[in-house]
Amino acid sequence: MPRSGLVDYASSTRRNPGDCLQASGTGGLVDYASGRNPGDCLQASDAGGKEACMAVYKFWIALNVFDTWTEFANDRFKSSLTNSQRILFSLLYRGRLPHITLFDEYHKSLSEALNILEDNGAAPVLPDGRVGGNACAVVHASFSLSPPTALLTTKSGKQARAYLLKSDIAYVNKFDADSWQCEYYSSSENIKPTSDTLLYWACLIRAPDMFQWSEKPGFAMHGHVVGDDDICEKLGIPVSEKETRFSTREDMDAMMSLLSKWSYPQFKVFVRRGHGFFILGKDAEDVFEVYENKVKGKLTKVIGSET
Known part of the structure; x- marks a missing residue:
């Protein structure tokens, strides 16, 4: 030519x-x-x-x-698909949350919680290819955009072994159980709060006031491992009666029923049947200590793993 x-x-x-x-x-x-x-x-x-x-x-x-561009679009599509499969409540995105408001102490604690879960097999890879396990911190009034309290949660659909960035954290200022809607801020609309946000809202926001707990927890961690009823009974860990579909009204109702019978701080570990454990504590260090002493190596039945 x-x-x-x-x-x-x-x-x-x-x-x-x-x-x-x-x-x-x-x-x-x-x-x-x-x-x-x-x-x-x-x-x-x-x-x-x-x-x-x-x-x-x-x-x-x-x-x-x-x-x-194609790789970027595919990643966004996969992330959106993952989130839509996990999250069964409606979402209302309120805008970007400047990283400066995500204080280092919160980011460090949430990141460490996920590392602990993954390192010990309590956050298995689920069928959608993302890990099952998350963490949440209470944002107190003096730092909150929406007093008196709000939540910081790890994002929905985190990839295994991926480092948690500050931009991977969602700020939840409201969860309306009547309309079944979650309002949140994050670095982008595609960074959504965990599908277990409703359970964190139940544990950290609703239950303390509704059931008049003597203390209010400030941090929580959730992993996808459980133990048989007899093991949980020996460990003094309450287990919910019903197994429900995650991210539903029934899911929250079952958690609230469990919390109404077993008050924090007398009890700090709770098991949702067929779902996993939740640990509540005054702060991250308290939660990590409870995990080491009462959960690690004792609750070993993995829930929802693809392997």
């Missing part, structure tokens, strides 16, 4: 781009075809070679941009 093949292609004649590499007399193109930096092609000695190679170089850039 003469050198004009590349010029034709550059003029959008829809020629096969592979034909361009057969153009004769263009040293730059030979270099490009053999895997050298496409920018080197622009050093071709004759004007025709430069013009021809520029066409291929632009096409190479366009392909890379398209591939990057």
